[in-house]
Amino acid sequence: xxxxxxxxxxxxxxxxxxxxxxxxxxxxxxxxxxxxxxxxxxxxxxxxxxxxxxxxxxxxxxxxxxxxxxxxxxxxxxxxxxxxxxxxxxxxxxxxxxxxxxx
Numbered sequence: 119x120x121x122x123x124x125x126x127x128x129x130x131x132x133x134x135x136x137x138x139x140x141x142x143x144x145x146x147x148x149x150x151x152x153x154x155x156x157x158x159x160x161x162x163x164x165x166x167x168x169x170x171x172x173x174x175x176x177x178x179x180x181x182x183x184x185x186x187x188x189x190x191x192x193x194x195x196x197x198x199x200x201x202x203x204x205x206x207x208x209x210x211x212x213x214x215x216x217x218x219x220x221x
Contacts, residue, residue, distance in 0.1 A: 138180075143200050
């Protein structure tokens with residue numbers, strides 16, 4: 119209705135996207151490739167901790183960028199890395215993502 123449209127226009131709505139909490143456990147030899155892949159997926163790396171020859175990467179990853187992650191991680195680490203993922207929060211989607219979804 120016209121009233122609904124007017125209300126939406128006045129309140130400046132935003133699009134939210136789900137963001138996942140991600141933990142990747144990888145051998146040190148593959149850390150650069152893992153970080154590079156996360157960067158391409160719009161992930162925000164929060165910490166990298168060493169435990170012997172193993173690196174634990176904690177990051178926030180938009181859910182939309184997580185599809186295919188298991189296969190890609192397996193490929194870039196020759197199957198030697200693992201990960202866990204769970205819902206963390208909703209954040210405002212970047213304008214580029216909103217525009218891509220609108221087309």
